[in-house]
Amino acid sequence: MAQTPPAAVPAPPPAGTDVPVRTPRDLAPLALVPLLALAALPLVGSFPSWVTLTVAGLAMGMIIFIIASGLTLVFGLMDVLNFGHGVFIALGAYLATTVLAPMAGLTESASMAANLVAVFAAMLIAMAVAGAVGLAFERVIVRPVYGQHLKQILITMGGMIIGEELIKVIWGPLQIPLPLPQGLRGSWLLGDAAVEKYRVISVAVGLVVFVAMLWVLARTKVGLLIRAGVQDREMVESLGYRIRRLFVGVFVAGSARRAAAS
Secondary structure (H helix, E strand, C coil), X not given: CCCCCCCCCCCCCCCCCCCCCCCCCCCHHHHHHHHHHHHHHHHHCCHHHHHHHHHHHHHHHHHHHHHHHHHHHHHHHHCCCCCCHHHHHHXXXXXXXXXHHHHHHHHCCCCHHHHHHHHHHXXXXXXXXXXXXXXHHXXXXXXXXXXXXXXXXXXXXXXXXXXXXXHHHHHCCCCCCCCCCHHHCCEEEECXXXXXXXXXXXXXXXXXXXXXXXXXHHHCHHHHHXXXXXXXXXXXXXXXXXXXXXXHHHHHHHHHHHHHHC
């Protein structure tokens, strides 16, 4: 009886050769959004109305995602319950309003490019200032209560109340109107569907933030160190990396991201 020859075993790679590791990705969360949107089409009935509502929902969802991503970074990676994250959103909004006020020449221009220059300049300044405030917030308020969730809730809520009062001292208790830049007003027509311009910009910004966050955490050395520090902080520190300094950077980035959402 003939015997089947054994299958050839691939030779191991030479020493010093990096072997790419492929990790399966869970695509269910990414597929959930288009599936829900398609499921809503029969309920809406009108295709133009469905397009308008879908874009509006995506825009609002992206704004909430940018806000939540900062909170998720801080809680998921640093195990810090920061109940004062709302003050960074308010701070970013007031800072952006203050920066846009002297840029009336750009915001009142009919050119969308000029409008976007003003908006992104205000966003970058708001993120920088909110990041600096987040650094002080971490050093003074959060650092003494690492690993103590109940104290984190109490002290960060107190910090939020103080921050809100400081905002009232600087900008006053009344609401400050912030009209849309001239070039971002109105809608684009896609057939019979009207899609507001600023909502499309919100979706685009949210997608950029999502892709950048995913790339940093999954494809860069900094992301690798952050994820490794979450799993085994002592081991990462024993390799010579200052994981505390890295986590402070995560807190600052989370604070700046919340300001960007405003």
